[in-house]
Amino acid sequence: MKSHYTMQLPQFAKDFGQSPSDFEVKRKVEETVRLLCKPCNGKGAVSNSCRCNGKGTVVDKEKSEQQGIPVYKTCGKCSGRGYSRLKFSEVYEAITGHLPELASSTCYESFKPFYELLVTKCLMEEGVADSMLAKVTR
Structure with missing residues (x-):
């Protein structure tokens, strides 16, 4: 009986009735699946920045309307750190x-x-x- 398997089986394997498939090495294959992370929305990090977008300053709307030019103030939510604690x-x-x-x-x-x-x-x-x-x- 011919086989596509070219390696000669050792005598002990023939005595026990082993087949070449018993000596095969199984390999593990990892499959990459592309999913969108819900907490970070695919950005890789969960943002903790507040309404100042990490700058630490925000536009003061009341004073800007009074003076006619943008007036900036320290962000009240993060106290100027740029991110909320x-x-x-x-x-x-x-x-x-x-x-x-x-x-x-x-x-x-x-x-x-x-x-x-x-x-x-x-x-x-x-x-x-x-x-x-x-x-x-x-």
Whole structure:
């Protein structure tokens, strides 16, 4: 009986009645599927910017109408940072996604102070980076 399989089977395989298909190597194939991510709408990151679009300033409509030219003011929603701060309730939802048995009182007592400390440290480091950038670009 002829086969398209050219490799000679070892004697032990012939003795056990093995066929060439028993020695085949299966390979895994990954299929790429193009889907639109609903949270980020395909942008790759969830935007946390507010109505100032990351600039930190917005047009003051009342003063602009009075003076006849655009007057800018610090964005009230983000306090000039350019992005609105992440609420701890959203952080809590993310934590309970990984630890569903965590009580909300424990989370607010333990994790919220740590979260506030991290935010404060990030804002301090952002200020240091801004001052260094101002020195370099002077």
